[in-house]
Amino acid sequence: MFIQTEPTPNPNALKFLPGREVSAEPHEFLTIDEASASPLAEALFQLEGVAGVFFGADYVSVTRDPAGPGWAQMKAPILAAVMDHFVSGAPLMRGGTAAGAASDGEDSEIVAEIKQLLDSRIRPAVAQDGGDILFDAFDLETGVLTLRMRGACSGCPSSSATLKAGVEQMMKHYVPEVTRVEQVI
Incomplete structure (x- = not known):
């Protein structure tokens, strides 16, 4: 199994692409308990x-603690963990799926x-950077x-620029009722 890695705009997040489907629904984990x-x-x-760990459709995005070791020390153990998981055939989630956004x-x-x-224009572009964006x-x-x-988009230094320059402008253009876009933290 060959796993590719890609940088993201967030210097503290890397995208790991195992060359197969990872998750039909995005899942984010910010603590060991989650x-x-x-x-x-x-x-x-x-x-x-x-x-932090995020599962996208075909990738795993890992966020590192900026005060911890650098990517040079972390990359190989992460690659090994991802490879071991997919080679083992173990399920991605235990006992069902994590709760998603309910309507x-x-x-x-x-x-x-x-x-x-x-869903059609913004999320696919954000997924290319190892993240996701959800309606609040x-x-x-x-x-x-x-x-x-x-x-990877959560806590990324360029996420506010993405929201203002990209998402806000697109929303205002297609949905004139939108006057401003803000990020919930």
């Missing part, structure tokens, strides 16, 4: 310096339009759209 839901995430969190009833037409734009809320009165960044 990681217990996945044998792979748990194995990665047991490595020194791992601060609270029916979306308004504007919210449905926002989510469709996120839309305030119809103020026009403020709040989004959640996950994976």
Whole structure:
């Protein structure tokens, strides 16, 4: 098995591509307790310096603690853990899947339009950088759209620029009701 690695715009996150499907639904783990839901995430969190794990469709994004060891020391053990997991045939998740974003009833037409734009144009671009972006809320009165960044995009120095220059401009163009985009932390 050959696993490729790719840098992300976040200097503290690397993308590991095992050449196969990783997860049909994105999953993010920010603590060892959360990681217990996945044998792979748990194995990665047991490595020194791992601060976050994100499963995308065809990649695993690992975020390191900036105060911990550098990528030169971390890369080989991470590659070994990812390879061991996929070669073993073990399931990605234990006992079902991690909770995803649930919909609270029916979306308004504007919210449905926002989510469709996120899914068709924005999320695929963000996934290329090892992360994900999720709808949080839309305030119809103020026009403020709040989004959640996950994976390599969470805590990335360029994520606010991505939100303002990319996502906000696209949303304003296609959904004129959106006046501003903010990130929920």
